[in-house]
Amino acid sequence: MIHSGPVTPSPLTDLPIRALYPGDLRHCADLSEDRGWPREEHKWGLLLAAGTGYGVDAPDGHGLAAACVVTRYGYRPAAPELAAIGMVLVADRYARQGLGRRLMAHVCDDVLAGVPLTLHATPYGRPLYEELGFDTTGRAEMVRGPFHPEPGDAPAVPVRPATAEDLARIVRLDTEVFGTDRTHMITRLPAFADKVLVAEDGSGSLIGYAALWPNMDTHVVGPLIARDTATARALVTALAATTDRPLRTDVDVRHEELLTWLKARGLESLAFNAVMTRDVPGLPGDWTRRWAPLTVAAG
Numbered sequence: 001m002i003h004s005g006p007v008t009p010s011p012l013t014d015l016p017i018r019a020l021y022p023g024d025l026r027h028c029a030d031l032s033e034d035r036g037w038p039r040e041e042h043k044w045g046l047l048l049a050a051g052t053g054y055g056v057d058a059p060d061g062h063g064l065a066a067a068c069v070v071t072r073y074g075y076r077p078a079a080p081e082l083a084a085i086g087m088v089l090v091a092d093r094y095a096r097q098g099l100g101r102r103l104m105a106h107v108c109d110d111v112l113a114g115v116p117l118t119l120h121a122t123p124y125g126r127p128l129y130e131e132l133g134f135d136t137t138g139r140a141e142m143v144r145g146p147f148h149p150e151p152g153d154a155p156a157v158p159v160r161p162a163t164a165e166d167l168a169r170i171v172r173l174d175t176e177v178f179g180t181d182r183t184h185m186i187t188r189l190p191a192f193a194d195k196v197l198v199a200e201d202g203s204g205s206l207i208g209y210a211a212l213w214p215n216m217d218t219h220v221v222g223p224l225i226a227r228d229t230a231t232a233r234a235l236v237t238a239l240a241a242t243t244d245r246p247l248r249t250d251v252d253v254r255h256e257e258l259l260t261w262l263k264a265r266g267l268e269s270l271a272f273n274a275v276m277t278r279d280v281p282g283l284p285g286d287w288t289r290r291w292a293p294l295t296v297a298a299g
Helices: 022-034 041-050 099-111 126-131 164-178 229-240 256-264
Strands: 018-020 052-057 064-073 082-090 117-121 135-145 159-161 195-200 206-215 218-226 247-252 268-278 290-292
Touching (some): 022 052, 022 064, 022 082, 041 052, 041 064, 041 082, 041 206, 052 099, 064 099, 082 099, 099 126, 117 126, 126 268, 135 256, 164 195, 164 206, 164 218, 206 229, 229 256, 247 268
Parallel strands (some): 082 117, 218 247
Antiparallel strands (some): 052 064, 064 082, 117 268, 135 247, 135 268, 159 195, 195 206, 206 218, 247 290
């Protein structure tokens, strides 16, 4: 037997990056918790099923050292029209050693080379993404709190629970507003969300829809697609009436009227995130009808 002495561990940036699968969900949730985030296993499950996770196994054998999730959109999965990157996390014990940069560079420049990209960035992560070629093209405000309706908040727009027959109409409206197809995400909403509501005009045409899904001790409102502020308010009011949990949502800051209305009813501002894009001047679709994402991790 040849004894060659102690083996020097490889630098973190030399560790292999692999695809993540639903079986990695617990390790992803552990990584969230390690960085002081909620575990969010319900959300991780959706992202790993509808998208693709990429990660680095921890060299100490305990879970993941780093991870992120990519959600591809468009009619051809092999040639996406847009891809969203989210849940970019590095375990605290491996932080500030270049691992996050390595993972992001691999995903952006190798896996998704030439694909228009988007992500929501915290102030902490924004400098790295700028170095990788992302530009700030929008801003979202996260609000959270118990929703206290006022006497005049009875929905002025007809709102009702969505049925199976509504799903095709929801997908068509979503594609028009979002700017590209995300059928693989929207068709998972009935199983993922606790409530999915639709809004219709007097002729029965679909003018909005929204979902309410559980996330730890809150209910998240998203997606929120609506023709106008009155429709957005009607959907939020109807969703809030179905839960005793605090609401949370991330609203495009250009929708000032809705944000003011939400804050007047008990929700408080928690944070602002930059909406960033690369290889595209901004998000496609119609922002005037796109009020809140399903989750910022999926664009």
